[in-house]
């Protein structure tokens with residue numbers, strides 16, 4: 001079943017220039033990023049609460065039954081045993097290995113980094129993960145522990161390294177002033193974070209204050225700029241479990257993409273409902289449609305509650321069938337997960353040796 005993603009909205013819901021001209025406050029006037037510029041183009045006028053609401057609320061509603069049926073059908077696709085090891089290796093390469101606990105210590109981050117670099121010490125062919133994801137204050141610890149494996153240093157030697165992602169903007173609630181959020185981002189970027197995982201203000205979004213959410217994303221994107229011109233990549237967490245409806249997830253995805261997100265991410269992992277296959281499918285459809293409209297590629301990161309290889313492979317199939325196989329690369333797709341890697345290592349070991357190893361084969365996280 002084809003899911004209507006609202007891609008036709010570009011022409012179906014242009015902002016009225018006259019109304020936009022009357023608007024007292026325009027977000028784009030106070031933000032000069034490419035995100036604001038492309039929203040101006042799409043909305044055919046200044047970015048305001050009114051024009052954003054008109055655009056986002058004009059996007060056709062999600063066919064929930066169709067979406068869930070499509071996700072379920074993609075989830076039942078089998079892959080050949082011969083392809084399974086390749087798929088598991090790809091899953092590892094796409095993981096943001098995460099620790100986001102109040103009790104995190106430098107020692108825990110060093111252990112996480114050691115595992116990120118060498119997930120399976122008994123198998124040198126095991127790939128490394130894409131990134132480690134930590135709270136901002138632990139970025140220097142992660143960078144020091146990565147040493148030559150840190151992505152920018154590795155790149156200088158022509159090899160692929162591991163990035164450091166920091167959650168910021170008053171993660172996970174997002175309840176703080178914009179000044180506090182920007183200081184949080186600036187700290188992490190100054191400490192050397194390669195990627196910033198920000199949360200949107202769900203309260204503002206649900207109250208219909210789309211301009212405020214847009215403006216915050218634009219401002220955070222600006223704060224991701226480094227003096228050397230090499231930006232930290234911005235992942236925008238929608239916290240889908242708090243957005244309640246698929247329609248809201250679709251609107252928030254479009255809003256984040258319009259504002260300049262490099263990635264849209266489902267969840268913090270801190271609420272009851274986190275990543276699901278249908279919601280990730282919906283977000284993949286948005287980035288697919290944005291790519292068709294503009295040629296720009298935006299990444300997707302399901303996060304929270306993805307713990308088994310079986311589930312991770314369902315996500316790979318869904319990505320390939322929705323956005324295309326091209327998206328199965330670390331710059332366009334990630335799994336945000338704390339314990340998925342352990343299960344993938346056990347499954348790899350089973351393929352390699354023909355039997356499952358004991359629980360002590362993987363580290364206890």
Ligand SMILES: O=C[C@H](O)COP(=O)(O)O
Nearest residue numbers: 269303304305336337338
């Ligand atoms: O962003 C990543 C999540 O916080 C990880 O969630 P998880 O512990 O359920 O895998």
